[in-house]
Amino acid sequence: xxxxxxxxxxxxxxxxxxxxxxxxxxxxxxxxxxxxxxxxxxxxxxxxxxxxxxxxxxxxxxxxxxxxxxxxxxxxxxxxxxxxxxxxxxxxxxxxxxxxxxxxxxxxxxxxxxxxxxxxxxxxxxxxxxxxxxxxxxx
Amino acid sequence: xxxxxxxxxxxxxxxxxxxxxxxxxxxxxxxxxxxxxxxxxxxxxxxxxxxxxxxxxxxxxxxxxxxxxxxxxxxxxxxxxxxxxxxxxxxxxxxxxxxxxxxxxxxxxxxxxxxxxxxxxxxxxxxxxxxxxxxxxxxxxxxxxxxxxxxxxxxxxxxxxxxxxxxxxxxxxxxxxxxxxxxxxxxxxxxxxxxxxxxxxxxxxxxxxxxxxxxxxxxxxxxxxxxxxxxxxxxxxxxxxxxxxxxxxxxxxxxxxxxxxxxxxxxxxxxxxxxxxxxxxxxxxxxxxxxxxxxxxxxxxxxxxxxxxxxxxxxxxxxxxxxxxxxxxxxxxxxxxxxxxxxxxxxxxxxxxxxxxxxxxxxxxxxxxxxxxxxxxxxxxxxxxxxxxxxxxxxxxxxxxxxxxxxxxxxxxxxxxxxxxxxxxxxxxxxxxxxxxxxxxxxxxxxxxxxxxxxxxxxxxxxxxxxxxxxxxxxxxxxxxxxxxxxxxxxxxxxxxxxxxxxxxxx
Numbered sequence: 001x002x003x004x005x006x007x008x009x010x011x012x013x014x015x016x017x018x019x020x021x022x023x024x025x026x027x028x029x030x031x032x033x034x035x036x037x038x039x040x041x042x043x044x045x046x047x048x049x050x051x052x053x054x055x056x057x058x059x060x061x062x063x064x065x066x067x068x069x070x071x072x073x074x075x076x077x078x079x080x081x082x083x084x085x086x087x088x089x090x091x092x093x094x095x096x097x098x099x100x101x102x103x104x105x106x107x108x109x110x111x112x113x114x115x116x117x118x119x120x121x122x123x124x125x126x127x128x129x130x131x132x133x134x135x136x137x138x139x
Numbered sequence: 140x141x142x143x144x145x146x147x148x149x150x151x152x153x154x155x156x157x158x159x160x161x162x163x164x165x166x167x168x169x170x171x172x173x174x175x176x177x178x179x180x181x182x183x184x185x186x187x188x189x190x191x192x193x194x195x196x197x198x199x200x201x202x203x204x205x206x207x208x209x210x211x212x213x214x215x216x217x218x219x220x221x222x223x224x225x226x227x228x229x230x231x232x233x234x235x236x237x238x239x240x241x242x243x244x245x246x247x248x249x250x251x252x253x254x255x256x257x258x259x260x261x262x263x264x265x266x267x268x269x270x271x272x273x274x275x276x277x278x279x280x281x282x283x284x285x286x287x288x289x290x291x292x293x294x295x296x297x298x299x300x301x302x303x304x305x306x307x308x309x310x311x312x313x314x315x316x317x318x319x320x321x322x323x324x325x326x327x328x329x330x331x332x333x334x335x336x337x338x339x340x341x342x343x344x345x346x347x348x349x350x351x352x353x354x355x356x357x358x359x360x361x362x363x364x365x366x367x368x369x370x371x372x373x374x375x376x377x378x379x380x381x382x383x384x385x386x387x388x389x390x391x392x393x394x395x396x397x398x399x400x401x402x403x404x405x406x407x408x409x410x411x412x413x414x415x416x417x418x419x420x421x422x423x424x425x426x427x428x429x430x431x432x433x434x435x436x437x438x439x440x441x442x443x444x445x446x447x448x449x450x451x452x453x454x455x456x457x458x459x460x461x462x463x464x465x466x467x468x469x470x471x472x473x474x475x476x477x478x479x480x481x482x483x484x485x486x487x488x489x490x491x492x493x494x495x496x497x498x499x500x501x502x503x504x505x506x507x508x509x510x511x512x513x514x515x516x517x518x519x520x521x522x523x524x525x526x527x528x529x530x531x532x533x534x535x536x537x538x539x540x541x542x543x544x545x546x547x548x549x550x551x552x553x554x555x556x557x558x559x560x561x562x563x564x565x566x567x568x569x570x571x572x573x574x575x576x577x578x579x580x581x582x583x584x585x586x587x588x589x590x591x592x593x594x595x596x597x598x599x600x601x602x603x604x605x606x607x608x609x610x611x612x613x614x615x616x617x618x619x620x621x622x623x624x625x626x627x628x629x630x631x632x633x634x635x636x637x638x639x640x641x642x643x644x645x646x
Binding site for chain 2: 003004005007022023024026027029030031033034035038041042045047048049051052067091099101104105106107108109112116
C-alpha cells in the first residue's frame with residue numbers, strides 16, 4: 001500500500017518520470033491507476049487484444065512466450081507499450097512472480113499521455129533503444 | 140474455534156436473529172451488496188449469519204447521495220417486460236431475484252418524474268426487498284475485531300463473538316477519504332457538506348473532479364457566487380471513457396458552465412496548502428496541465444476527494460490493499476489475495492480488477508454490477524466451501540449459438556459487467572453441453588478446465604460495443620473479437636454464421 005505522497009516519491013525515483021516536476025508527477029499519479037497482482041496472476045495475455053500500459057512499482061514479473069520464460073521485469077520497468085503502439089495483441093504473457101504493484105494507464109489513453117508528457121516519451125524511447133541493443137547483442 | 144459471548148449483552152438479543160455463536164459463514168453489512176449476497180446464499184441453502192451496525196437496511200443509501208437523486212437509471216418504460224430477467228439492464232438499482240415478483244422493486248417506489256430514483260425511493264425499495272424475500276439481519280450489531288483461529292475466523296462484535304469458516308465483508312466503500320494536503324483537516328469532506336441553500340452567495344472551492352465533486356457542484360450551481368473545482372487531472376467523463384468510471388452526463392451542467400465561461404472554474408492543479416483566513420479559506424495550488432501558481436480566497440472549501448473501504452482490522456490480519464490503501468486486493472472470485480476464506484461482496488468487489496480490456500473497468504463499484512457478482516460468489520462458495528451441488532442445465536447442440544448471441548445481446552450480467560462477467564458453456568464427452576452459468580472472465584481465461592466457450596460484451600477505444608468469444612480447447616484459450624452492430628443486435632445472420640463456424644468442432 002502507498003499513500004499519494006509515497007506514490008509521487010516513488011514515481012520521482014523511476015527513470016521514466018525523472019524529468020517531471022512535482023505538480024506534473026501529481027497529475028500523473030491521478031491519471032494512472034494503482035493495481036495489485038498476486039503471485040502467479042497474469043497481467044498481460046498473449047494474443048488478447050485491448051491491453052493497457054503498466055509500470056512496475058514493486059515486485060517482479062516474468063515475460064513468457066508460449067509458456068517459456070524469456071525475461072523478468074522489476075521496479076521501474078514498464079510493459080504493454082509495444083502492443084499499444086502497434087495496435088496489435090501482445091506477443092507475450094506477463095505473469096507476477098511475486099506480489100506485484102503497478103501503475104496502469106488504460107490503453108486508449110496512452111497516445112494522449114505520451115503527447116502530454118514528451119519527457120516521459122523520450123525516456124521510454126531510450127528504454128526501448130536499450131532493449132533493442134540488448135536484443136541485437138544476443139544475435 | 141473458541142467463541143465467547145460478551146457478558147450482559149445477550150439481553151438485547153431477544154427477538155433478533157443470529158445470536159452470537161458459530162455459523163458456517165458470517166456476513167457483515169446490510170447495504171445492497173450484503174442483502175443481495177444473503178438472498179442468493181439463502182436460495183442455495185447455505186446457513187449464515189448477517190450482522191450490521193446500522194438500525195435498518197440500506198447501507199450507504201441511508202445517507203447518500205447527499206443531494207438525494209441517484210445517477211443510475213431505473214427505466215419505467217423499458218423495451219422488455221419489467222419483471223423479466225433482461226429488465227435488469229434497464230434498472231440498475233433493483234436487487235436481483237429468482238422469483239419475478241421480487242424483481243424490479245425500485246421502479247415500484249418511484250414517483251415517475253425521472254428515471255433516476257431518489258435516495259429515499261432507493262431506501263424504501265431495499266427495505267421492501269428485505270421484507271418480501273425474508274432476508275434476515277441482526278441490526279445494531281457492530282463488527283469490532285477479527286482473529287484467525289483453527290478452522291476459520293472469530294469476529295468480535297458489540298453483541299459478542301461469532302465464529303465462522305468463511306467471513307464475507309459487504310461493508311461498502313462509503314468511508315470518507317482525504318489525501319494528504321497541509322490544512323485539509325480544516326475543511327469538510329463531501330459527506331459533511333451542508334444543504335445547498337446554505338452556500339447561497341458564497342465562493343466555494345471543491346477539491347476533486349470525480350462524481351461526488353460534480354454532484355456537489357451541480358447542487359450548488361443555482362446558489363453559489365462562484366464555484367472552483369481543483370484537482371491535478373482533467374475530469375474523466377463517462378461519455379468519453381464509455382464506462383461508468385467517468386462523471387455521468389447528469390452532473391455535467393457545471394462543466395458546460397465552465398466551458399461557456401459562466402463563472403464555474405475548472406482547474407488542473409495540485410493543491411499544496413489550505414489556510415484558514417478571517418473570512419474563510421486561502422487555497423494554494425500549482426498548475427499541472429498548464430504551469431503556474433494559483434491562490435484562491437474563498438468562503439468555503441469541500442473535499443470531494445473520494446471514499447475508502449472501512450476494513451477495520453483486516454489489514455492487520457494480512458488483507459492486502461491497493462489504490463492508495465483504499466480497496467482490498469481480490470481474486471477473480473472476490474477472495475482476499477492474501478488471506479484465504481476472507482471474501483468481499485458489494486462495492487469492494489471492485490478489488491478484483493479483471494482484464495480491464497481497453498482500459499474499461501468493471502462496474503463492480505456500483506449496485507448495477509456488484510449485484511451480479513453476488514450471485515456468482517454465492518454459487519462459488521456454496522459449491523467450493525459448503526458442498527452444495529448446483530444443477531446446471533444442458534443444451535442441445537443447435538441451441539448453443541442462438542443462446543450465446545441472445546445472452547450477449549440482452550443479458551444484464553454481460554452489459555453491466557463488460558469484459559468482466561462471461562456466459563460460459565462447456566462441452567465434455569461425459570457431461571454433454573452444459574450451461575455453466577455466469578463466471579468471471581478472468582477465471583475462465585486464466586485457469587484450466589474442459590473445452591468450453593465464454594462470451595462477453597466488450598467496448599473498445601472507439602466506444603464500439605461488440606461480442607468477444609473466448610474458446611478453450613485442450614487447455615489453451617484463444618480470443619475472437621466479433622463485429623459490433625449499430626443497433627446492438629448481435630443476433631444477425633452474420634454473427635450466427637461466424638459463431639457457428641468458430642464452434643463447429645466444439646459442439
